[in-house]
Amino acid sequence: VNTSDPRVARGAAILGGALVSVAAVLELVQIARPYGFPFLGWAIATLVGMFLLARGLNGLRQELGARVVAGLLAVGILVVIVVPFGFVVFLGAFQRRVDLLTGPHVLPPSPTTAAFDQLMRIPYFDAGLRNSLLVSTTAAIVTTLLGLLGAYAIARLRFPGRSAAYTAVMVAYMLPGVAILVPLVAIFKGLGLIDTLPGMAIGHIALTVPLVTWILIGTFETVEPELEHAARIDGASRIQALRRVVLPITVPSVVTAAVFGFVLSWNDLLVSKVLYVGSTPMLAPAIVNLMDPINRIEPQLSMAGLIASVPVLTVALLMQRYLIRGLGEGAVK
Amino acid sequence: MTTAVTSARAMGNRLSRLSIRRESEAYAALFLVPTAVLFVGLVGYPVLYSILLTVSARGTAPGQLGRFVGLQNWLRLGTDPIFAQAVGQTLMYVIPAAVFGVVIGMGVALILNERFPGRSLIRASLLIPWALPPVVVAAMFQWFLDSRRGLLGHWLVNAGLVEQSPVFLGGVPGTLYMLTAIHLWKTVPLLALMFLVALQYLPNETMQAARIDGANRWRRFRYVVLPFLRTTIVAAVIIQVLITVQLFDLIFALTGGGPGRYSTYNVYFYTFKTTFEQTDFGYGAVLAYVVTAFVVILALVLTRGRARSILS
Numbered sequence: 001v002n003t004s005d006p007r008v009a010r011g012a013a014i015l016g017g018a019l020v021s022v023a024a025v026l027e028l029v030q031i032a033r034p035y036g037f038p039f040l041g042w043a044i045a046t047l048v049g050m051f052l053l054a055r056g057l058n059g060l061r062q063e064l065g066a067r068v069v070a071g072l073l074a075v076g077i078l079v080v081i082v083v084p085f086g087f088v089v090f091l092g093a094f095q096r097r098v099d100l101l102t103g104p105h106v107l108p109p110s111p112t113t114a115a116f117d118q119l120m121r122i123p124y125f126d127a128g129l130r131n132s133l134l135v136s137t138t139a140a141i142v143t144t145l146l147g148l149l150g151a152y153a154i155a156r157l158r159f160p161g162r163s164a165a166y167t168a169v170m171v172a173y174m175l176p177g178v179a180i181l182v183p184l185v186a187i188f189k190g191l192g193l194i195d196t197l198p199g200m201a202i203g204h205i206a207l208t209v210p211l212v213t214w215i216l217i218g219t220f221e222t223v224e225p226e227l228e229h230a231a232r233i234d235g236a237s238r239i240q241a242l243r244r245v246v247l248p249i250t251v252p253s254v255v256t257a258a259v260f261g262f263v264l265s266w267n268d269l270l271v272s273k274v275l276y277v278g279s280t281p282m283l284a285p286a287i288v289n290l291m292d293p294i295n296r297i298e299p300q301l302s303m304a305g306l307i308a309s310v311p312v313l314t315v316a317l318l319m320q321r322y323l324i325r326g327l328g329e330g331a332v333k
Numbered sequence: 334m335t336t337a338v339t340s341a342r343a344m345g346n347r348l349s350r351l352s353i354r355r356e357s358e359a360y361a362a363l364f365l366v367p368t369a370v371l372f373v374g375l376v377g378y379p380v381l382y383s384i385l386l387t388v389s390a391r392g393t394a395p396g397q398l399g400r401f402v403g404l405q406n407w408l409r410l411g412t413d414p415i416f417a418q419a420v421g422q423t424l425m426y427v428i429p430a431a432v433f434g435v436v437i438g439m440g441v442a443l444i445l446n447e448r449f450p451g452r453s454l455i456r457a458s459l460l461i462p463w464a465l466p467p468v469v470v471a472a473m474f475q476w477f478l479d480s481r482r483g484l485l486g487h488w489l490v491n492a493g494l495v496e497q498s499p500v501f502l503g504g505v506p507g508t509l510y511m512l513t514a515i516h517l518w519k520t521v522p523l524l525a526l527m528f529l530v531a532l533q534y535l536p537n538e539t540m541q542a543a544r545i546d547g548a549n550r551w552r553r554f555r556y557v558v559l560p561f562l563r564t565t566i567v568a569a570v571i572i573q574v575l576i577t578v579q580l581f582d583l584i585f586a587l588t589g590g591g592p593g594r595y596s597t598y599n600v601y602f603y604t605f606k607t608t609f610e611q612t613d614f615g616y617g618a619v620l621a622y623v624v625t626a627f628v629v630i631l632a633l634v635l636t637r638g639r640a641r642s643i644l645s
Binding site: 030032033036038067068070071073074077080082087088092100104106146150152158160162165168169171177178180182183205210239267269270274284287290296298301304308309315317320323327328329 | 358361362363364365367368369371372374375376378379380382383386441444445447448449450451452454455456457458459460461462463464465466467468469471472473474475476477479482483484487488490491492493494518522523526527529530531550575579581582585586587601604605608609614617618621622624625628629632633
C-alpha cells in the first residue's frame, strides 16, 4: 500500500478500522452465542485490519497509527487483566448455587447476596476476616514505625556496623519464609504466642519489617542532607529534625511503604498458616479451606475472594501513583 | 538561597567533625534497638538454630532437637528422587516464567509507553494482579478454568477453537504449565511496571536523532531501546527468578502438589511439605538451606550495585 497519497492513506485507515471493529463484534457475538463464525476469520481480519489501520494513519500523521494500534492492544491487555476478576470473582459472587447446574453464566441469572450471608455463618471465615483486618493493620503501622527508625539510622547516621546492618536488612528481606519458620514456631511456642492474636501480629511484623525498612532506606537516601543540617544548626535535635524536616517531605513514600507492608501481610498465606493451630484463623488460609475440591461452592468462594480483595484493591487504587513508581523501581515481594 | 545552603553546608561539616559523630552513634543505637531485636530473633537465631536442625534426627516437635546424626540429612539430598524431581520441576516453572515474563512484560511496557487516551487507566489496572491475594487468584482461576463450570473452556468452545472444554488442571505436566501461566498473569504486570519506569528515562533526543536518521520502528527498538533496557532486563530476569523459585501459594491452594505423585512440587513446596506435614525438621532445614542459598546469592548479585552506591 502506498500511503504517501493522503486519499489512499485515509482509505486504508477506514478499511482497516472497519475490518477490526466488524471482526471484533462478530467474534464477541460468536463467543456469547455461537453461530458458526470461524475463529481463524476473526484472527486474520484483525491482523490485516490492524496493519492497514496503522499504515494508513501513519501516512496521515507521523506516529498516529502506532498510537492507535498501541491503544487497541492496550484494550487487549485490559481485557486479560480485568475479565477473570470481573466475571469470575465479581459477577460470580452474586450467582445462586443452583445456577451452577445450568452451565457457566456470564451474568448471574438471578443475582443474590446469599453467598455473603452463608460465608459470615462459617465461624473460621468470619473470625479470619476480623483477625486479618486487625493483624494486618497493626502490622502495617508498627512495622512502619520500626522501619522508619531503623531505615533512618542506616541511611543517615554514621556508626560502626552500618554496612553490616544494611546487609542484614537485605538478606532478611530476601530470606525465604520456609527457612525461618521452624525456629520461629519454636520461639513462639516457648513464649506461649503460638495461635494467639498478639503472636500472629508479631509474626506478621517480622514478615513485613525487612521489606518496609528496605524501601525506607531508599527513601531517606533521596533526602538532601543539607535540609537536616540546616535544621540542626537552628537547634533541632535529631528526632526533631526527623519529625519536622525529613518526615513531612517523605510522607508519600512512608505511606507507600506502609501500604506495601499491609498488602504483604494481608496476602500472606505461609506465616498465617504455620502459626495457626485451631483458634486464631486468618483470611488467606480460610479461603484455601473453602477451596476443598469436593465441597467447594464457587459463588461462595468468589464472594470470599471479593471480600479479601476489597482492602488491597482500595489501597492500590488510592495510592496508584506511588505504588506504580515503587514497584517499577524494584520493591517486590 | 545558594549562599544560605553553602554556609549551612559549611557549618554542617564543622558540626559533623566536632560532635555529630558521637551523637550520631548514640541515636543509631537508639533507633536500631527495636529492629535489631526483631532481626536477631528473625534472622540470626533462626539461621543458627537451623544449622543444628540439619544435623539432628527427625524431631518430635518444633523446638525439640532430635539426636545428633552428623551429615546424614545433607547426604540424603543426593539420593532423594523426590528432591531431584522437585529441582527439575523448579526449572520447569522458572525458565518459562522468566523468559515469557520478561518478553511479555517488556511488550506490555512498550505498548503502554505510547501516548493514547485512557493510558493511565490501563497502567493503574496493572496493579490489580499484583495487589490481589494469591489465594484469591487461585480460587478465581480454579473456577475460571474448571472444565464443566468454567467460563474459559466455554468461551473457547463457542469461539470454535476446541471441540469440548479442555481439562486445564489435571494433566501431567500440563498442570504445572497452567500454574506457571497463572503465575505469569500475576507477575507480568509487575515486570511491565519495571520496564515502564525504565522507559521514562529513555533520552528523547536519542530517539529523535534515530528518527531523523530514518531508522524505522524496529531499528529504533533494536538499536536504541533494547540496549538502553539491558540492565532492566537483567534485573527483571533475576527478580522473576527470585519470585518464581519461591512460588508456593498457588501450588498449595490449587493442586496441593498433585496431580499424581508430586507432579507440581517445586523445591520450596517440597521443603514446606517435609517440614510442616511430615514434620521432618532436620531434612526440611537442609532443603530450606538449599533454597535460601540460591535466593540469597542471586539477591546479592542483584543488589550489589545498589548496595555499593548507597554505602559509598
